[in-house]
Amino acid sequence: MSVLHYDTYSGSYLLGIGVHLYQYSDCQIKLLAKCGDPPPVIEEKKEVEQKTEENGKEEKSDKKEKILRAEGRPFITGIATCDECIAVISNNKVVETFDRTFQKQASTVAIKRPTSVQVTNSHVIISDKAGDAYSYTLSLVDRKYLLGHVSVVMDMVITPDHKFLVTCDRDEKIRVSHYPNCYNIESYLLGHEEYVFRIILLSQNLLLSVGGDQKVFVWDLPSTTLLQTLCTDNDDVTKLHGDVTSVTYSSPYLLLCRTRHVTCYKLTDTQTLEQVSEFTSDHDIMSLAGSQNKVLVLTKEPKLECYQFVDGVLSDKIVVEGEFDLSNCVDSTLPEKKKVVRTAGFTEYFERKRKRIEEEEKKEESRKLKAAS
Secondary structure, three states: OOEEEEEOOOOEEEEEEOOEEEEEEOOEEEEEEEOOOOOOOEEEEEEEEEEOOOOOOEEEEEEEEEEEOOOOOOOEEEEEEOOOEEEEEEOOOEEEEEEOOOOEEEEEEOOOOEEEEEEOOOEEEEEEOOOEEEEEEOOOOOEEEEEEOOOOEEEEEEOOOOOEEEEEEOOOEEEEEEOOOOOOEEEEEEOOOOOEEEEEEOOOOEEEEEEOOOOEEEEEOOOOEEEEEEEOOOOHHHHHHOOOOEEEEEOOEEEEEEOOEEEEEEEOOOOOEEEEEEEEOOOOEEEEEEOOOEEEEEEOOOOEEEEEEEOOEEEEEEEOOOOOOOOOOOOOOOOOOOOOOOOOOHHHHHHHHHHHHHHHHHHHHHHHHHHHO
């Protein structure tokens, strides 16, 4: 996957291409860092059950059993920023943080391959292929389990007030959890019939979700109400151009990309999205990122293109030149669609989740008691 991210804190674009992190600003592109280098081997303490010879009862003890190692081909899969630092995740399970001068501050290896990343001024939050989410301190030393889904977590966002963590998964579900006590589930947003691969906060209370069912929804978070359906599998644009493959939002404009076709919407004062323009690229688009006056586009050719973006209209293309290597671009691959509509079984799902959360809480409490003693 090749990642484009607009960093609102510096007013520049960050590009993750292969293992290299670049910055694009003022028509200049420069290499910032090489990512994905694993730190020294990490021994993971794991609670294991052992039978004592005296009474034959099972007791739990900490044992250095699992060694966390970087695995797989290294390339950047996610970038997140705050005013304090930049967090980067890679395909080989490496998680890294950089300060605002782009000096590496810390690195670690995740338990499973990370799928998305968020960062605050105090914590880095990652989700993974196992369906779990964890938070780390910025030093990436202390890790805390936050929540678990029964399938892969594909994306997540944290609300601006840091009260809620919203996650979406391979099984059509969007979950709103209290943060940092994510065992306290606020609500579920249910309506997609395939995986949900992208969620974006349009405002404090508005959430946009994009699913493999070719549907794009706008939700009111407090009431869990579906406010608007932008796309369906039967509308003319979807039939002509296919599924949504990439999406970016820079208030008040939303850009939805389907292979080569880009549709621009504007968030109005009435909190609805209205279409304002359309654009067709000469090449298939891998990813795009927008700001107030520019949109950066990475095509499959591969080329890096910059467009002027005024009043929701793309114009005046510039092909970005510089000493950067696009040969290592990795196109993202979405899951295969299951073609199964789930209309029942949510009660059982919630019960399984409740039991799992209770077990995790008991383990966490047990760890704290042992540490205190």
